[in-house]
């Protein structure tokens with residue numbers, strides 16, 4: 001029974017990996033994912049210059065998930081290019097993901113020029129969905145800007161590239177986004193990022209639990225699985241087959257991985273549950289998924305990918 005997969009014509013020994021932002025800030029955290037049962041890793045979204053991010057506390061774990069307003073803290077794209085180059089030397093033939101995000105189209109183009117001129121030979125994940133930079137709008141909800149960014153990006157970059165999208169909640173938005181995405185040679189789309197600007201309250205103290213933005217932050221964990229599955233499946237139904245899907249959101253068990261793949265995902269990313277459990281979570285999820293596949297008589301992900309039945 002194999003949980004291996006392919007994306008952008010690259011092979012991965014396992015279909016699971018970390019979600020950008022979780023356990024991927026520096027070389028030590030990336031080493032832990034690289035050495036785990038995960039098929040690969042993605043770096044924290046890198047910006048042109050390093051950023052301290054928002055004031056703490058900026059991450060809070062709840063019984064059902066998490067809330068965060070990190071504010072894009074990262075060591076800068078050059079740091080991640082150097083670190084990933086070292087992993088590429090250590091494990092030639094293994095494909096890594098590099099996440100990045102700019103604050104303008106020009107910055108996105110500069111980022112991709114840097115990546116193109118570097119030794120990086122993996123897959124780029126352009127983050128269009130950071131909900132926590134005060135004063136900056138969710139790019140992913142501005143369809144015209146998404147179109148302009150993708151046009152500029154693909155004028156600049158010809159390597160494998162995907163985009164990290166925010167959750168959408170309206171079928172017409174899925175239709176409109178799919179029309180835009182289908183215009184470009186995207187390797188994949190990654191749905192979903194956290195559900196932006198939720199609010200979690202400590203009743204004892206009658207206070208919010210994170211400091212930035214009066215306590216508003218991106219929601220992850222069990223809260224978001226129905227929305228994540230809907231976004232994966234909606235885009236699976238609408239995108240041209242060349243654009244694959246990475247499913248992210250609400251994965252705490254092998255069953256959740258199974259469901260994301262049934263909805264059409266080729267790979268899955270784990271965020272909140274990884275933050276709670278640590279990199280050994282990938283061993284547990286893999287075993288649980290293999291047990292489900294065995295019980296159903298499946299031997300590969302292709303046996304059930306995208307085969308979610310609709311009621312006639």
Ligand SMILES: O=C(O)c1[nH]c(=O)[nH]c(=O)c1I
Nearest residue numbers: 069070071072130132194218
């Ligand atoms: O606050 C963050 O750093 C952050 N937090 C998220 O939940 N998603 C994102 O894409 C980012 I860039």
